[in-house]
Amino acid sequence: MIRLVTISENSVMPKGGLLGEHGLSIYIEWDGFKLLFDTGQGRSAAHNASALGLDLCGTPIALSHGHYDHTGGLASLLKMTGPVDVFGHPDIFAAKYRRDGSFIGIPWTREYLESAGAFFALSKDPRELAPGIWLSGEIPRLEACEEPLGELMARSDDGTIARDPFHDDQALILETSNGLLVVLGCAHSGLINTIEHARRITGEDRLYGVIGGTHLAMADEDRLERTFEALQSMRPTLLAPCHCTGPEASCTLRQRFKDQFVFNQAGLTLEI
Ligand SMILES: [Fe+2]
């Protein structure tokens, strides 16, 4: 059985004093392997993990990308995990900004996090972290409608601030017996691109489900429609979008997918 617990999300389920904040962190347990995917912004993930009774000691961490709302909780979670591997892309430490200049990258230095117990294992390539559990590596951009949206910036190698190419964006892919379960941070590479990449690296065509941030809150009508059509053609059993999906896209997904749709908040536990 695969167990997924959303421990940090923008909103919370009505139980046990959970905290909500803009961000995402999902705890995954499968055949004795445990993993934290993202860490939330910093105030909620460790608090909620304790409130939910999770034992994080020795649990490695994978980061979907460098944004603060997925990495800010690293320092407090490392106090619960102890020294562990932290998987991500080499660009997670790139300086990231909003268009107004506000900083939205990792709010800790690499040196500080290493002193707190992080062993960074950074790679651009797909990696099988445990049997059937993949970190995607860089996701090719093949879908014309999924260009990165223009409001998010990063410092490039030559020092200029330009549109963030999000080379660091990765998804977690679980090869379940019923098809792929794709776990997303923000899906800055695009939901369709991410699913197609997951299919390519695993050789599995069936999509069991999608959980996490889809970044559809910023998408225009064309992209929304193309995304909904692509998902419908794949007939997923489970859709548990959250975080940067936004209310509009979430409502449409609920209407179109009915019982396959799960409202994903901090405190949600899925057992598959
Ligand atoms: Fe995010």
Ligand SMILES: [Fe+2]
């Ligand atoms: Fe993001």
